[in-house]
Each structure stands twice: as C-alpha cells, then as structure tokens.
Amino acid sequence: MDETANPAGSESPAFDNPEDAFEHLLTRQAAAEDGPDENARREGASNGQPDANEAHSDDATEEQEEQRFKVKINGEDREVPLSELLKGYSLESDYRVKTSKLAEEARSAQAQYAQAQAMQQQYAQVLQHHHAQLAQMMPQPPDPSLIQSDPVAFLQQQQAYQSWQGNMQRVQQEQYALTQQQQAQQQAMQAGMLARESEALAKAIPEIADATKGAALKSGIANYLQKVGFTPEEVGAAVDHRHIVVAHKAMLYDQLMAKQGEASKKLAAIPPKPPQRSGSGVTPTDGRTRAMQNLKRTGSIDAGAEAFMKILGG
Numbered sequence: 001m002d003e004t005a006n007p008a009g010s011e012s013p014a015f016d017n018p019e020d021a022f023e024h025l026l027t028r029q030a031a032a033e034d035g036p037d038e039n040a041r042r043e044g045a046s047n048g049q050p051d052a053n054e055a056h057s058d059d060a061t062e063e064q065e066e067q068r069f070k071v072k073i074n075g076e077d078r079e080v081p082l083s084e085l086l087k088g089y090s091l092e093s094d095y096r097v098k099t100s101k102l103a104e105e106a107r108s109a110q111a112q113y114a115q116a117q118a119m120q121q122q123y124a125q126v127l128q129h130h131h132a133q134l135a136q137m138m139p140q141p142p143d144p145s146l147i148q149s150d151p152v153a154f155l156q157q158q159q160a161y162q163s164w165q166g167n168m169q170r171v172q173q174e175q176y177a178l179t180q181q182q183q184a185q186q187q188a189m190q191a192g193m194l195a196r197e198s199e200a201l202a203k204a205i206p207e208i209a210d211a212t213k214g215a216a217l218k219s220g221i222a223n224y225l226q227k228v229g230f231t232p233e234e235v236g237a238a239v240d241h242r243h244i245v246v247a248h249k250a251m252l253y254d255q256l257m258a259k260q261g262e263a264s265k266k267l268a269a270i271p272p273k274p275p276q277r278s279g280s281g282v283t284p285t286d287g288r289t290r291a292m293q294n295l296k297r298t299g300s301i302d303a304g305a306e307a308f309m310k311i312l313g314g
Contacts, residue, residue: 106196113189120182127175134168194239201241205248217248224251252301259304260295266311267292 139160146154202209208217225235225247238244267288291307 106193109189109192113185116185117182120178124175124178127171127178131168131171131175134164134171137164139164197239197241201244204241204245221247221251224254256299256301256304260299260307263292263295263304263307263311267307270311 140157141161142154142157144154146157205217207213210217221244222235225238226232228250238247270288288307288310291303291310295303295307297303
C-alpha cells in the first residue's frame with residue numbers, strides 16, 4: 001500500500017509513511033512545550049494569575065486530536081483522523097509482528113522436518129541394501145528326504161533357512177516401521193502448517209474466524225475463485241493465508257465495481273430534473289447526485305453503498 005501523509009490544510013511537507021508524520025507531530029508538540037514563553041507561563045502560574053497560554057494549549061490539544069492527515073491508499077487521496085491513522089498503524093504493526101513470528105516458527109519446523117527426512121532417507125537406503133543382499137543370499141529350503149537319509153544335514157539346512165527368514169523378516173519390519181514414522185511426521189507437519197496458516201488468516205481477516213460470518217465468507221471466497229476459473233480441487237488445496245487474503249480483496253473490489261456499475265446505470269435512467277429558473281444563481285443538486293459525486297471522488301465501499309441506497313430510495 002502506497003501511503004504519503006501530511007496534515008490537511010497546512011504547509012507541512014509530505015511524508016513517505018505514517019511513522020514520519022507521527023514523528024513530525026511529536027517534534028512540533030515538544031517545541032511548543034519548550035518555547036521561549038515557557039518561563040513567563042510558569043511565573044504567571046506561580047503568581048496565581050490565569051495563564052492564557054494554558055487555555056490556548058487546551059484548544060491546540062483538542063485541535064491536534066481532531067487533526068486529519070491526507071494519505072494515499074491504492075492510488076487515491078483520502079483524509080483520515082490521526083486517531084484512526086494511529087489505530088491502523090498499531091494494528092498493522094501487530095499483524096506484521098505476529099505474522100513474522102508465525103513465519104519463523106514455520107521455518108524452524110520445516111528445517112527440523114527436513115533434517116529428520118534426511119536421516120530417515122539414509123536409514124531407508126541402508127535397509128534397502130540389506131534387503132537386496134539377503135535376497136541374493138536366500139538358501140534352498142531344507143530337503144524333506146534328508147530326514148531319513150541324513151537328519152543332520154536336514155537340520156543344518158533347516159537352521160540356515162530359518163535364520164535367513166528371521167533376518168529378512170526383521171529388515172521388512174524395520175522398513176514398514178520407517179514408512180509409518182515418515183507418514184506420521186508428514187501428517188504432523190501438515191497439521192502444524194494448517195494451524196499456523198489458519199491463525200495468520202484469522203489475524204488478516206478477523207471476520208473469517210467468526211462463528212456466524214466465517215462459514216459464509218469462506219463459501220463466498222470459494223465461489224468467487226471458481227467463478228474466475230479455479231477448479232474445486234485447486235480451491236480446496238489453497239492453504240497459504242496470503243493467497244486467500246488476495247482472493248478476498250479481489251472479491252471485494254469486484255463487488256464494489258459491480259455495485260458502482262449498477263448505480264451508474266440506474267442514475268443514467270433517471271430523467272433529468274427541469275432546469276432551475278434563471279436568476280436564482282444556484283445549481284440544483286439532489287442527494288443522489290451528491291452521493292454519486294462522492295462515490296466518484298473516493299471510490300470507497302461506503303460511498304458506493306450510500307449511492308446505491310439513494311437511488312433505490314429516490
């Protein structure tokens with residue numbers, strides 16, 4: 001988001017980001033408090049005389065609380081109060097910190113999983129090597145005819161064959177246990193990733209975690225993605241919360257453009273009002289026209305909704 005800020009209606013320089021604007025404001029406040037009239041103000045207070053600067057300071061403080069800043073959001077200039085700017089900056093900073101923490105946890109878990117996979121892969125290769133060697137060393141089963149003619153040879157053959165079977169069985173059991181362990185680790189890794197992405201998504205779009213609104217919002221995003229060309233399988237495989245946030249913003253933008261188009265069509269269908277009589281010097285402007293002008297100027301969702309309601313309400 002491209003943001004520049006400067007106090008509305010002043011000669012202050014433009015700022016590249018909200019942090020510079022806040023620092024500039026605090027510097028001005030500190031300079032006002034430590035100015036050359038500070039000693040005179042303190043002497044007047046000590047003599048019990050009312051301090052005119054104090055009343056002026058209260059007015060200035062109130063004015064600063066209501067001070068508005070011009071910011072550029074998605075290429076559009078808007079005015080927002082300082083309190084809203086501070087709140088938005090605080091929320092965005094908190095989101096960045098928490099998202100960064102989740103990303104660090106994800107990287108750590110991925111590194112541990114990759115290390116475990118490497119060790120298991122080496123062990124799997126060792127087991128496969130032993131299995132191949134045992135397969136080549138497979139002895140002949142004991143000959144039953146030796147039981148009468150040469151029982152000692154029969155017992156030797158039987159013992160060798162049983163020993164080979166035991167070794168082969170142990171290798172196969174180890175291979176099976178290793179496969180089960182790898183599958184369990186993969187499932188745990190996926191579950192942890194889903195939990196982290198769900199937490200990040202809830203911080204980015206709080207409504208999606210709401211018990212009442214969440215299901216409808218998820219369904220709306222899924223339907224929007226399928227409408228623009230994604231398959232149900234692709235939508236179901238979407239895990240990264242950043243992709244869902246982008247899809248949500250795109251959906252809201254398309255909805256706004258659709259409402260704005262409908263409002264424009266309805267406004268164009270309204271017959272023009274008769275011109276005002278000459279001599280009044282006032283151009284007629286009704287509520288619908290003002291709402292459409294506000295929508296064209298700001299492009300916000302609230303302005304679009306206001307214009308739409310004005311058209312429906314007449």
